[in-house]
Amino acid sequence: MIIRRSSETPARLWSGGTTRELFIAPVDSDYADRNFQVRLSTATVESEECLFTPLAGYERHLMVLEGEAHLEHQGHRSRDLRRFEVDTFDGAWQTLSQGLYRDFNLMVRYGSRGYLTHQLLSEQETLHLSPEPALLRAWYLISGRVELVSGEVLAAGDLLVIEPGDRLGLRSLQASQLVVSTIAF
Template sequence: MTIARKKEFELDHKRWSGGITTQLAIWPEEADYASRRFDWRISSAAVEDERSTFTPLPGVHRHIMTLGGEMTLTHEGIRTRVLKPLSDVEEFEGEWRTTSVGRCTDFNLMLHAGFRGRIAPLHAADVTTLPSAPSEVVWYGIYFAADAKAAIRYDGYRVELSQERGDFVLISYRPRLCVDVMLSFSSSSFVPAVSAAVWRGI
């Protein structure tokens, strides 16, 4: 389990055409997003422009959710969808011509071929069993959208965390050995965190 605080990410903001993006996790360890050499990447972005065009990413399958504010996504010639914060998830291909309308903060998962995954909100007071996928390793990232306390039960151990908004926790585990991984939250926010799960798959 790796814990990264918000202040650590503030030193690594990158600008894109519509705002600022923050890389939360990338794999493998020697991966480089700028040269598009990565298997998967988890990030959050602040969309500052009312209208923006997404960076083309051929060969990458994308998942996106808004954390605050609303976004209308248009995939040219395919579909248009309005994303409500901390609720709706849109999946699309990186080679699609995608534009957005609306200022917001979003949460992103990018996957190259050979990897699968999903993103989802984590509700306060719920207990969530982490996925048991047919893979040697599963990566599970938790991005805190509000201050929250988390209790993580991991293969017979219990870890209690106190996280601030903008913090990120990444857990990697072998699902056949750690099928009892669970999370619970206590927070004044109904949705204090969002998650991204990644595993190898077709």
């Protein structure tokens, strides 16, 4: 189990705004070198229009957390996204983004599969996960607070990663919204 606190993930500039890398695997990989298997990040798009960085060899999943986005995958399709809607697309596509929004990103190297979903936990709701040997699972708290069985408390902006084979129990201390990432290797 890995916990990444919001305070541990500094904001970095990119052509359309700012981004925070929440998780990258393998541990010694680097986004700039394009040698990662999986990467989780958030981004704030502060430019009305910008081009996404091409990522050949990767499948991209983008979920809008705030605002609305229009993605134009040039030569392929376009997609309008509202809060908690997801678009999955080839990282090699030339993608034009329009709109001001905040998003959550999952990038996986082809050969693996990724999924993003939104989950709402009501106050005092509990969640128990069994070990899954071929799945990496992560929970990003959009809002609220949850407590792990270990007693650690996660707040908005924190990320919890459950590695293959790990189990998990948690309880929502207040109504909480999460992005759930599931990666199958």
